[in-house]
Amino acid sequence: MRKLTFGMSVSVDGYVAAPGDDLGWGVQSDELFQWWSDRVGATGLALYGRRLWETMSSHWPTADQQPGATPAVIEYAGRWRDVPKVVFSSTISEVGWNARLVTGDAVTEISRLKAGDGGTMDIAGATLAGAAMRNGLIDEYAVVTHPVLVGGGKPFFTALDNWVNLNLVETRAFPGGVVLTRYETRR
Numbered sequence: 001m002r003k004l005t006f007g008m009s010v011s012v013d014g015y016v017a018a019p020g021d022d023l024g025w026g027v028q029s030d031e032l033f034q035w036w037s038d039r040v041g042a043t044g045l046a047l048y049g050r051r052l053w054e055t056m057s058s059h060w061p062t063a064d065q066q067p068g069a070t071p072a073v074i075e076y077a078g079r080w081r082d083v084p085k086v087v088f089s090s091t092i093s094e095v096g097w098n099a100r101l102v103t104g105d106a107v108t109e110i111s112r113l114k115a116g117d118g119g120t121m122d123i124a125g126a127t128l129a130g131a132a133m134r135n136g137l138i139d140e141y142a143v144v145t146h147p148v149l150v151g152g153g154k155p156f157f158t159a160l161d162n163w164v165n166l167n168l169v170e171t172r173a174f175p176g177g178v179v180l181t182r183y184e185t186r187r
Contacts, residue, residue, distance in 0.1 A: 007182075010145055016126045016155070021154070047123045064078060088106040
């Protein structure tokens with residue numbers, strides 16, 4: 001069985017995007033960017049919801065070809081292109097960049113993928129992750145907390161019908177007051 005992880009940057013008050021889908025509140029550092037790049041490099045299959053897919057696919061396929069692209073950006077762009085991706089959407093008709101589109105039930109497809117062989121799957125996008133979370137499919141949460149309160153927006157965690165007990169497996173501080181807490185689901 002494959003492991004399913006979910007990790008995103010989050011404000012201290014629990015949001016992955018501020019009102020209006022504003023992402024400008026994140027604290028950036030080379031060390032944190034490298035952590036994200038290494039995470040992409042270790043992913044066997046990336047699962048995307050439509051909104052985050054549109055954001056990522058509008059930038060990363062050619063980010064390494066842009067003037068002034070740093071070695072870190074070049075590395076990340078290559079890793080992003082190389083990882084196989086599944087995009088879940090009922091509103092778009094095609095995807096590219098080493099991805100396939102699933103228009104049916106996301107939970108059914110994620111369960112099927114999880115039951116198969118292969119490397120770690122990483123789910124990207126809070127709405128898609130919320131469906132997986134509610135159905136007990138996520139094995140690990142990587143919460144990258146930035147030192148900001150945004151007051152509302154899109155939450156990292158979804159409303160649940162039952163508690164999910166977690167074990168802390170890692171903490172790490174990054175420059176600028178960013179803190180990683182990584183948890184495994186206790187089964």
